[in-house]
Structure formats: structure tokens, C-alpha cells
Amino acid sequence: MSELMKNPMTVSRRGFLVTTSTLGAGLALGMTTRPTAASASPLDEVNAWVHIASDETVTIRIARSEMGQGTLTGLAQLVAEELDCDWNQVTYEFPTPGQNVARERVWGDFSTGGSRGLRGSHQYVREGGAAAKLMLVQAAADAWNVPASECTAAESVISHSASGRTTTYGKVAEAAASVPVPTQVTLRDPADWRVAGKPVKRLDTADKLTGKLVYGADISLPGMLCASIMDSPVMGGKLVSFDESAIRKMPGVKGAVAVVTSQGTNGVAVVADTWWQAHSALKQLPIEWDRGPNANFDDAAVTALLEDGLDADDAYVGNWGGDVQAAFGASATQVEATYKVPSQNHAPMEPMNATALFTKDRCEVWCPTQNGEAALAAASEASGLPLTQCEVYKTILGGGFGRRGAGDYVHQVVEIAKVFPGTPIKLQWSREEDQKHGFFHPTTMAKMHGSLDAEGNLTGLHMRISGQSILAGLMPHALVEGADYLQFQGVIKEGLNPSMDDHSICYDIPNILVDHAMRNPPIRPGFWRGVNVNQNTIYLECFLDEMAHAAGRDALEFRLALMKNHPKSAAVLKAAAEQGGWGSNDGKARGLAFLHSFGSYVAACAEVSVDGDGKLSMDRIVAATDCGTAVNPQQIEAQVQGSFVYGLSGALYSECTLANGEFQEDNFHTYPSMKIAAMPKVEVIVMPSGGFFGGVGEPTIGVAAPAVLNAIFAATGKRIRQLPLKDQSLRA
Amino acid sequence: MKTLNVNGQPVEVDAQDSTPLLWVLREHLGLTGTKYGCGIAQCGSCTVHLDGVAVRSCVMPLAAVSETTKVTTIEGLSEDGSHPVQQAWAELDVPQCGYCQPGMIMAVSGMLNASPDADDAQIDSQITNICRCGTFQRVREGVHLAKEVAKKSKGETA
Structure with a gap:
């Protein structure tokens, strides 16, 4: 302390x-x-x-x-x-x-x-x-x-x-x-x-350069004991029993505790003098699980569920204008394509943790959290003490990316601390626990259907999203008559739902329909850096690239023609394209993407090469951001560069797959993350146009994957429509 | 009881032989600058130096560390944050969340111990730490700046 x-x-x-x-x-x-x-x-x-x-x-x-x-x-x-x-x-x-x-x-x-x-x-x-x-x-x-x-x-x-x-x-x-x-x-x-x-x-x-900064994982309090936890490996499963006698004599072990919380935890924690002792004992603890109703759910079932929604009648509409069916009927050319994005975990470098000290009249929690007030509410609910008798001390977070908005780990540590009143308990999740009990990026598919007239103009677009809703899983009270309008982030017209105007589509497409058939697999969804713009921008920007190609038109010119009433949008797209060398005859493969989200206008131009063995090299990215007002340009640059690492890690490598109801990718060897050798050089253009404050941490993550995927098409002629890329051949 | 040499000091450790060095440092010696990220030598957050060589301490059992091995952690890299890599990191504002950076700094300084002129190819092959914030571009710039800082300070002391 x-x-x-x-x-x-x-x-x-x-x-x-x-x-x-x-x-x-x-x-x-x-x-x-x-x-x-x-x-x-x-x-x-x-x-x-x-x-x-x-x-x-x-x-x-x-x-x-x-x-x-x-x-x-x-x-x-x-x-x-x-x-x-x-x-x-x-x-x-x-x-x-x-x-x-x-x-x-x-x-x-x-x-x-x-x-x-x-x-x-x-x-x-x-x-x-x-x-x-x-x-x-x-x-x-x-x-x-x-x-x-x-x-x-x-x-x-x-x-x-x-x-x-x-x-x-x-x-x-x-x-x-x-x-x-x-x-x-x-x-x-x-x-x-x-x-x-x-x-x-x-x-x-x-203090981040000397090891002095105290993260949540580093908290040390006098007399503190440490805990390692294992929640039900299958969502919805239950702890049946465990045999504490098998570990009772292991070094440092103080006991094993059933942990059941209002947030869905149903597992067991081992408490010991040190975390290594607790974790070693937990691995030896005989545990019997009731794997519950999802015990046989696997990835094929997820895919079947999502595919069912692609043509289903129960979709609700998020964006509309004109008459897409009439446009399709009158068109010269129609294009259809289906895309898919998997479940992904946040995997911040610091696995989940929290420390609690409980007594009969006070509950204090030390933790890295993106929502201190929710953490206090969690401490109060779990301890049964009024808010005025609880405290939360926030630490700097070892990564958040949306994962640490949840209070699940606070509930857990308080439940454990209640068994040891007066003794501080530090709960540290293992990486494996963190991988299996995330709040996962929602998995969705999209069926894209577009039409062109004889001149190659985009006349109609139907985007059917099928899949998981974050709000349905986390805050069903925010649904509007069963509909999740956050699902339409980045693809909803300004004014249709004012709460979504910070994420409006900036292409004027005369006939448009974007709808969502909600299909929720038994996976806990969450807000993952960028939220729904990640998949929606892949769907829209890759498909616009397909349409431009079908029209025989330049992908930049094709987009700009739809942006005539959106000067801020056109400005960032042109800036990225120009600095990125778009249109030059140097034989390099390039791809574009644009997005308006979190109040900011962003665009990227990616340059890639693919060798004879199909090995991808991302050589250069130019990313332009109009966040209205730039408070710290060098930190904006850092955020934009980092967003490409996070977004491209997701697009290239990351998926969380289910077998027998249990997530299979339990550490970085099976859930790889980008390393320095693979990171493209990211040139950042910060071009604040003034008059507003837009977000910075998330918007550019949306353009990272589609810009690269469109560049891959330019290099190879291959459309990657299912992510992650990792096992798909790019060989010509 | 076992004696270790950590950051130039002899220290007594009462831990089982199988305990990874990472947890000996963090839980027995209170040196929490060395981080737990994966436990399987994948992410590099736990990187320390053994006799100047960068190693991943999460898979290094206490039994494998001899009493004469010089263990250096981020806390012992310099007295006041003035190691060339730390100076370069400060100058370029490399860290974002910072959790992986002690390991990153120890990996880079270990590389530069052996290869003071490490080039981009060496950076790509030897710096395999994971940073989820994605600080790599500044890490790379930082390595090159650290080389300059080291040369300059060497010149000054020569």
C-alpha cells in the first residue's frame, strides 16, 4: 500500500x-x-x-x-x-x-x-x-x-x-x-x-518506463491473499462440486471458494498466500461441472444460426430510402456477396483483476476499470452494503478496448472477499480465463446486394445484417421494440435516429435498405474497440469496392460521386488517397476505405504486396482523420497507428471458436496478435476542420481491415469475405 | 531458501523450485515492474535479463536460475530511468497503456546489448513482444533513437 x-x-x-x-x-x-x-x-x-x-x-x-x-x-x-x-x-x-x-x-x-x-x-x-x-x-x-x-x-x-x-x-x-x-x-x-x-x-x-506504475495486477496490501478463478467453461454451465481436500495441503493454500454472482459467474476460486500458489492449486483441483444447455454448441451451430438470418423475414429496418426492389428491377447489373466476421476477444495485455477488502460495514475495491461508477455499484451490490459504505480506487488500465467497462470481475472478487472478512483478496485471472470469459466482439454475417445502371452508377443497395446484438446481450432495456439501432453504426442515414448521427453513412445512395435479423448465439457479446463499425465498414467498404469493380470505375471516383453532399468525408478520403499514391502507375496494389463514426471522418489508403507463395506484406497505410478539434496531435497519431494494429490483428488472425460450448483459443499461441514485424508503416494525417469534437480512439479501426482487404483484391484478384484471413490462401 | 542476485543485490527467496522466476520477482521480491501477460512465453511482458540476455521469466523455473546469474529487472535497468532505451521511450512517448513496456524495454535493451547497431531486420526477428495498444511504430523509432543516445553517451564518457 x-x-x-x-x-x-x-x-x-x-x-x-x-x-x-x-x-x-x-x-x-x-x-x-x-x-x-x-x-x-x-x-x-x-x-x-x-x-x-x-x-x-x-x-x-x-x-x-x-x-x-x-x-x-x-x-x-x-x-x-x-x-x-x-x-x-x-x-x-x-x-x-x-x-x-x-x-x-x-x-x-x-x-x-x-x-x-x-x-x-x-x-x-x-x-x-x-x-x-x-x-x-x-x-x-x-x-x-x-x-x-x-x-x-x-x-x-x-x-x-x-x-x-x-x-x-x-x-x-x-x-x-x-x-x-x-x-x-x-x-x-x-x-x-x-x-x-x-x-x-x-x-x-x-513511471511506465521504470516499472514503478502500479497497475491493478500490482496492488499489494498488508496481509493480502491472492486468488485464481475458473468459471464454468461453458456459458450457462454450473459448478456442481469440487474436492478441496485434494489441494488443502498444497503450499500456501487457504481454501477453495464457490463463486456465484449476479453477472453469470458460476465457478470456483482458490485462495493462497501467492497467486502462483493459488493458480497451481486451482489447476490440480478436481471440479465437476454441469455443462448446461449449451454443452453441445459449436461453431457450425453459430454459422447455421447466422445463415438462417440472411434471408429471414423477421428483420427490422435501420436505414431506408427510395425503393431498392424497383432499383434492382430496373438495373443493368446486379452484384451479390456474403461476408462474415467471427467472435473476437479483447485480450488486453493485463488480464482481468481486482482487489477487495470486505468487512461487515465496509467494502473497498482496487481495480482497473473503464467505468468507476459501475464498479462502485458492483461492489455495493455484491457486498450487500450501501454505496456510502463502499469505495473503488481506480488504477491506470493495462489495456481496456471496451472489455473493462464490465464489472464481472468486481462482483467475483467481492464474493471471494466476503469469505475472508478483514483480509484483502487480490483476484487475478489467468490469460486462459481471460480468453474464455470475455465479452466478445459480436459475430455477424451480411448479405450485400447492389445494382448499377447502364452508366455504372450505384442505384440500389440492400445490406442484410444477420447476427449478434450487443445491446440484446448486455443492456436489453436499450432495445427499441426489440430492435438494436447500434447495430447500424456507420450505415445509418443522418436524421433517421438522432442518437446514431455520430455514425451516419456519408454516401448518398438513391435506393437503400439496411436491415438486421437478430440471431444471438450463446456467447456473451461486448463493446470491442470500434464496436459495430468494425464489421459494418468491412461489409460496406469492401462491397462498394466490388461494385466499383463491376462498374469498371475507379474506386476513389466511384466513392466521391456518392459523397457530393459530404465535403468533410470527401476531404479525408481524397487526402488519404493522394498521399497514399492512389492512381499512380507504379504497379503497387492499393485499397481504400472511408468511415464516419464516433463523430469523426476517417479514411485509409493501404498498400500491400503478395508474394508468389501468397504471403501478404502490408507495406504502407496512409490514414486521414478529421476529428474536428485536435487536442493532442501526437497522441492522435499514436491512437491511429495503434488502431491499425488492433484492427488488423482482428482481421488477419483473431477468431474465437466454440467446440462443445467452450472457446478453444485460450492463449496467444492460438489467438495470435500482430507483432512488430507485421505492422505496416502508418502515416497519419490529422486534419481537424474545426467546429466540433470527434472521437479518436476508435474511428480509424473501422477502415483498417477494409482498406487492406481491398488492396489484397487489387494485388491478387481475390475477395476475402470471411474473416479472419489467416488460413485462406492468397496464392495467385 | 535460495539466494539470487537481483539488480546487483543478493536476495533470499523462500519459494518452491518450480515457481517461475516471474512470480518470484513479483510476489516474493515485490518487483512488480515485470508483468504477467500469458504465462507461456508468447507475449514477452515478463522479459528480464539473465547476465544481460533477454529471457521470458514466466517459463523460467527458480531452479534454473543459479546464485551467480545476474538477474536484471526493469527496476534495475538504470537507477533513474536514464538507460538509453528509457530515454528514447520518454522522448518519443512510446507507451500507451504501458503494461507491456517493461518487457518491451528489456527485450530491446537485451537486443542492443548483443547488437548495438541492430537494424530493422534484427528488430523484426528479435522483438517479438505483443503490444495490444499497437505501439510498434514508435518502438521501432525508439530502438533507432536509443542506438543514437547510447553512442552519444558513450562518446561523452570516452
């Missing part, structure tokens, strides 16, 4: 309120990963976002989770921009979900997903920084007995030019805390930004 300073619970000046609605939205309590001035005295802050110590250290509070995507630094830049502090003095801390509850959710939403970290909070964090600045200036003006309007502030120094006096933020911070909170602030135009918008270094790098 040496590195972990627990914040004392903050007592709100406005009282204490926890309601069902705040719980439902997700919840949490404060921790920092290192001691700060704010930890010592949480009330001496300037406001909720800013604490300034007498040594001029500026601590900016970050409500969202940091999992590598750089949101921590971007949010700090936005606060610092308006605060006008010295960026070199800036550090950060995570307020806790419980403090947020206690302070009427002063930090807003903690949940970190959907590329919302910046675009969902830029307004209020900037206002927080601006308000803090006004309070600091007012405090100085009060001390000097001059009007605040005569004072200026920059780089943490406040000046009164008329009298030549100066002071610093650190000197007036304490007084500023009692200045009335401004009711109105003016935000700086991004065109005038000095810290935001700049490629500053991340705030969280140093």
Missing part, C-alpha cells in the same frame, strides 16, 4: 445525495496512485477540477479512465488551457467514484468508452479550468484591493500591470477556494489555444 494513498472521503459542502438514478448511470470513491497535496486535504482545492499547492504544483482531477488512449493528458490540457497555469507544474489524480456520488456528480460521467473521453467532457472541464482561473485572479485582486478586471494571468503568474505587482497561483490558491464560484465563464477559441491543441508529452509516461 506504500504507493497508494487513500483519499479521505470528501464531505460535500452541498450535502450528501445518492439516488437510484446516479447509481444507474454508473458510480465511485477517490484514490490516487500516488500521494498528492490534494490527498492530504481535499477541501483546499480551488474547485473540483483544480488543486494548486503552495509549491505551485497544479493537480488536475481526471474523472475518465486512462487505458493508454491518452485521455488523461488531453483532459489535463483542456483544463490547463483555460486555467492558464504553467504546464510544467501539472500533475494529475483520479477522483474516486464515491467522491463523485458524495459531491452530486461534480465530475460528471466516469465511464470511458465510445471514444467519448474528450468529446463527451471537453465543455465542462474547460469551464472548470476557466472558473478556477477567475477565482485565482479574484483572490489576488482582493488581496491587492484592485478590480479583478485590471489583473491578468499567464503561466501561473497573476499580474496587475498598473501597480507592477505580481503573485503566483500557489500563493493565492488557498484564498481562491473561498471566492464565490463564477456563474459565467468565457472559453478560449481553439484557434488561440496554447497548451491544448499542441503535441505535448503524456503526463503518465515516466
Whole structure:
């Protein structure tokens, strides 16, 4: 616990309120990963976002989770921009979900997903920084007995030019805390930004280079025991019995515990002095399972289920316009193709883990989570204690990608900790457990049917999606009369469903129908970086490539002709194509893809070569992003580059297959991930057009696979319509 | 009880001979910079140096590490984060989530111990660590920058 300073619970000046609605939205309590001035005295802050110590250290509070995507630094830049502090003095801390509850959710939403970290909070964090600045200036003006309007502030120094006096933020911070909170602030135009918008270094790098950063897996508390868990190998199966006597005398073993949770866990954990002892004993533990109703479900059954939906009558419509059947009837050429995307696991480098300390009147959890408030709610539900008697301390995540929005592992650790009251329990999943009990990227198929007129114009498109719905599996309350509109991410027209306008299709196709026949196999679905744009963009962008080819038209020109009313879309596509060498006569094979999602416009031009043995080499990618406003261009570059590794790992190698109801790919030897040798060089064009904030972590993942698949066609004449690519021959 | 030489210090370890070095480091010695990622030598998050050579500690039983073997972990690579690879990583902001980076840094520094002029082909064949965030492009740039940093500091001390 040496590195972990627990914040004392903050007592709100406005009282204490926890309601069902705040719980439902997700919840949490404060921790920092290192001691700060704010930890010592949480009330001496300037406001909720800013604490300034007498040594001029500026601590900016970050409500969202940091999992590598750089949101921590971007949010700090936005606060610092308006605060006008010295960026070199800036550090950060995570307020806790419980403090947020206690302070009427002063930090807003903690949940970190959907590329919302910046675009969902830029307004209020900037206002927080601006308000803090006004309070600091007012405090100085009060001390000097001059009007605040005569004072200026920059780089943490406040000046009164008329009298030549100066002071610093650190000197007036304490007084500023009692200045009335401004009711109105003016935000700086991004065109005038000095810290935001700049490629500053991340705030969280140093400790990642020395091994000092404490991830959830590294938590150590006095007297702590460690646990390894095995959940039912088949979804829906149940633990029947286990023979603890077989492992009782193994070194360090304290016991075996049945773990049954409201989240579907039905398994057993072994607790020991060390995790290696616990895990070794778990592997020796005789366990009897009732494999349940899905015991015979295999991949052929998944495929049969999905194929059934391709022509079924029970589909609901997500996007429509004109009359596709009439278009098909009047067409000169029709093209049909069927695509398939498998189940995929997130596989963050840090396997799931959480640590809990339970007593009869308190439950504390330390964990890497993308949703601190949901983790607090999970701790409360699993412990049976009210929210006010629970705390969650967030760590930086060793990867999230959507997996760590779930609270399954929090429920598990609390259930185990309840058996050992007063003793901290660290639950660490093995990689094998992580592979078998993910929240998998949904598996779907799509039947694409398009038509061309005699001039080669796209006149009609029917896209039938068949397969798994994330919302049906995770949040059925979000379905609308049984329909999952998130399923239409990237392929739904603007205005048809305003909640989906950040993911609208930007091609004007005169006759279009996109519908979904929901087919849910017994696999737990989840939000996987990019969510439904991954498969939908493969379907749409690869099929548009097929249509352009059938029309005998250039794939760029074919797309641009459909984008006449979408200048931002056309701009990124042209930028990627131009820098990528599209249309040059150099004999290189190229492919294009475009997507509007998470509020941003992105495009990619991929260049590949395939040798005589069919070996693929991805030589170069040019990726263009218009995210409206770029808060940290070098981190955008990193996110875009990384998204190609994640997306292409998925397209090239990743599938999770079922046999006898059990996932077969249980570690990286059977679930490979891209390594440095295979990564294409990714050139990133950041071209913010201003006026909006779009997401960055996810959009470009959508164009990664289709751009490469279209380039593979250009190189080989082969259409890859079923992913992953790994076992399919590219030999000419 | 067994004595190991870790980061230049002799340390006593009370663990079973079959315990992987990874877990000895993490759970017996509190050196949690070395990470668990797969347990089967696939991902490289657990990479440490044995006598300067990068090895994957998750499949290295304690019994296979002699008392005279110099074990170096990320915590012992430099006193203050100033190893050329760490300097290059800081300069280029290589890490994203950072979980794999101690292993990545130990793999790269191990490679450069043996091949101070490692080229792209050597990087491709020797750096086989998995990074799910996809930091590889900056890792590659970082290797080349680390070579420069090392040469410069060598020149300064010469």
C-alpha cells in the first residue's frame, strides 16, 4: 500500500445525495496512485477540477479512465488551457467514484468508452479550468484591493500591470477556494489555444518506463491473499462440486471458494498466500461441472444460426430510402456477396483483476476499470452494503478496448472477499480465463446486394445484417421494440435516429435498405474497440469496392460521386488517397476505405504486396482523420497507428471458436496478435476542420481491415469475405 | 531458501523450485515492474535479463536460475530511468497503456546489448513482444533513437 494513498472521503459542502438514478448511470470513491497535496486535504482545492499547492504544483482531477488512449493528458490540457497555469507544474489524480456520488456528480460521467473521453467532457472541464482561473485572479485582486478586471494571468503568474505587482497561483490558491464560484465563464477559441491543441508529452509516461506504475495486477496490501478463478467453461454451465481436500495441503493454500454472482459467474476460486500458489492449486483441483444447455454448441451451430438470418423475414429496418426492389428491377447489373466476421476477444495485455477488502460495514475495491461508477455499484451490490459504505480506487488500465467497462470481475472478487472478512483478496485471472470469459466482439454475417445502371452508377443497395446484438446481450432495456439501432453504426442515414448521427453513412445512395435479423448465439457479446463499425465498414467498404469493380470505375471516383453532399468525408478520403499514391502507375496494389463514426471522418489508403507463395506484406497505410478539434496531435497519431494494429490483428488472425460450448483459443499461441514485424508503416494525417469534437480512439479501426482487404483484391484478384484471413490462401 | 542476485543485490527467496522466476520477482521480491501477460512465453511482458540476455521469466523455473546469474529487472535497468532505451521511450512517448513496456524495454535493451547497431531486420526477428495498444511504430523509432543516445553517451564518457 506504500504507493497508494487513500483519499479521505470528501464531505460535500452541498450535502450528501445518492439516488437510484446516479447509481444507474454508473458510480465511485477517490484514490490516487500516488500521494498528492490534494490527498492530504481535499477541501483546499480551488474547485473540483483544480488543486494548486503552495509549491505551485497544479493537480488536475481526471474523472475518465486512462487505458493508454491518452485521455488523461488531453483532459489535463483542456483544463490547463483555460486555467492558464504553467504546464510544467501539472500533475494529475483520479477522483474516486464515491467522491463523485458524495459531491452530486461534480465530475460528471466516469465511464470511458465510445471514444467519448474528450468529446463527451471537453465543455465542462474547460469551464472548470476557466472558473478556477477567475477565482485565482479574484483572490489576488482582493488581496491587492484592485478590480479583478485590471489583473491578468499567464503561466501561473497573476499580474496587475498598473501597480507592477505580481503573485503566483500557489500563493493565492488557498484564498481562491473561498471566492464565490463564477456563474459565467468565457472559453478560449481553439484557434488561440496554447497548451491544448499542441503535441505535448503524456503526463503518465515516466513511471511506465521504470516499472514503478502500479497497475491493478500490482496492488499489494498488508496481509493480502491472492486468488485464481475458473468459471464454468461453458456459458450457462454450473459448478456442481469440487474436492478441496485434494489441494488443502498444497503450499500456501487457504481454501477453495464457490463463486456465484449476479453477472453469470458460476465457478470456483482458490485462495493462497501467492497467486502462483493459488493458480497451481486451482489447476490440480478436481471440479465437476454441469455443462448446461449449451454443452453441445459449436461453431457450425453459430454459422447455421447466422445463415438462417440472411434471408429471414423477421428483420427490422435501420436505414431506408427510395425503393431498392424497383432499383434492382430496373438495373443493368446486379452484384451479390456474403461476408462474415467471427467472435473476437479483447485480450488486453493485463488480464482481468481486482482487489477487495470486505468487512461487515465496509467494502473497498482496487481495480482497473473503464467505468468507476459501475464498479462502485458492483461492489455495493455484491457486498450487500450501501454505496456510502463502499469505495473503488481506480488504477491506470493495462489495456481496456471496451472489455473493462464490465464489472464481472468486481462482483467475483467481492464474493471471494466476503469469505475472508478483514483480509484483502487480490483476484487475478489467468490469460486462459481471460480468453474464455470475455465479452466478445459480436459475430455477424451480411448479405450485400447492389445494382448499377447502364452508366455504372450505384442505384440500389440492400445490406442484410444477420447476427449478434450487443445491446440484446448486455443492456436489453436499450432495445427499441426489440430492435438494436447500434447495430447500424456507420450505415445509418443522418436524421433517421438522432442518437446514431455520430455514425451516419456519408454516401448518398438513391435506393437503400439496411436491415438486421437478430440471431444471438450463446456467447456473451461486448463493446470491442470500434464496436459495430468494425464489421459494418468491412461489409460496406469492401462491397462498394466490388461494385466499383463491376462498374469498371475507379474506386476513389466511384466513392466521391456518392459523397457530393459530404465535403468533410470527401476531404479525408481524397487526402488519404493522394498521399497514399492512389492512381499512380507504379504497379503497387492499393485499397481504400472511408468511415464516419464516433463523430469523426476517417479514411485509409493501404498498400500491400503478395508474394508468389501468397504471403501478404502490408507495406504502407496512409490514414486521414478529421476529428474536428485536435487536442493532442501526437497522441492522435499514436491512437491511429495503434488502431491499425488492433484492427488488423482482428482481421488477419483473431477468431474465437466454440467446440462443445467452450472457446478453444485460450492463449496467444492460438489467438495470435500482430507483432512488430507485421505492422505496416502508418502515416497519419490529422486534419481537424474545426467546429466540433470527434472521437479518436476508435474511428480509424473501422477502415483498417477494409482498406487492406481491398488492396489484397487489387494485388491478387481475390475477395476475402470471411474473416479472419489467416488460413485462406492468397496464392495467385 | 535460495539466494539470487537481483539488480546487483543478493536476495533470499523462500519459494518452491518450480515457481517461475516471474512470480518470484513479483510476489516474493515485490518487483512488480515485470508483468504477467500469458504465462507461456508468447507475449514477452515478463522479459528480464539473465547476465544481460533477454529471457521470458514466466517459463523460467527458480531452479534454473543459479546464485551467480545476474538477474536484471526493469527496476534495475538504470537507477533513474536514464538507460538509453528509457530515454528514447520518454522522448518519443512510446507507451500507451504501458503494461507491456517493461518487457518491451528489456527485450530491446537485451537486443542492443548483443547488437548495438541492430537494424530493422534484427528488430523484426528479435522483438517479438505483443503490444495490444499497437505501439510498434514508435518502438521501432525508439530502438533507432536509443542506438543514437547510447553512442552519444558513450562518446561523452570516452
